[in-house]
Amino acid sequence: MVIKSANFVKSAVKPEHYPETELPEIAFAGRSNVGKSSLINKLLNRKKLVRTSRTPGCTQTINFFEINRQLMFVDLPGYGYAKVSKEVRKRWRPMVETYLTTRKNLRVVVVILDIRHPPSPDDLSLISWLSSHSVPFLVVLTKADKLKKHKQKQQRIRIAAGLGLEENDVTLFSAKTGEGREELWERLLTFCG
Numbered sequence: 718m719v720i721k722s723a724n725f726v727k728s729a730v731k732p733e734h735y736p737e738t739e740l741p742e743i744a745f746a747g748r749s750n751v752g753k754s755s756l757i758n759k760l761l762n763r764k765k766l767v768r769t770s771r772t773p774g775c776t777q778t779i780n781f782f783e784i785n786r787q788l789m790f791v792d793l794p795g796y797g798y799a800k801v802s803k804e805v806r807k808r809w810r811p812m813v814e815t816y817l818t819t820r821k822n823l824r825v826v827v828v829i830l831d832i833r834h835p836p837s838p839d840d841l842s843l844i845s846w847l848s849s850h851s852v853p854f855l856v857v858l859t860k861a862d863k864l865k866k867h868k869q870k871q872q873r874i875r876i877a878a879g880l881g882l883e884e885n886d887v888t889l890f891s892a893k894t895g896e897g898r899e900e901l902w903e904r905l906l907t908f909c910g
Contacts, residue, residue: 747829749795754894832858
């Protein structure tokens, strides 16, 4: 997809703060420091539209970005370990669940995992929750450039099986090399047509 414009719209913590728009939305979810912001920036061919950080827990609100005046990317707070207080982490779950269950223009959730690690209990819990609430999702394995090709394939098969998915249901992605960018765009756009 050719990106002509990509703009931050607003941050929200409650439904009344969400932008008033009919544009289809693609949400991005994953553990803290899994490479969520880097993936979004690479998809949009931007270096710093979405803030990246080595410190887990950088994203603490639901952040909306308008793409080509055609769709919205929604960056959700990372789950799992984060350098924030337990109080803040406790607020994240209901904030995210409310968005996922009430937002009418949400089309798909991109669930991001690090290819080097097996799915965590939090990853499995999210996928189970999305399935039980009939929220469509895609699984993307980031940091593919960190493994050789044969190891990528092994991990893809292993992780897909652990999630109850087929190997081809899982997209490999590298924010460094751009691997998987076009394939992921193709998959995303099938939900937004």
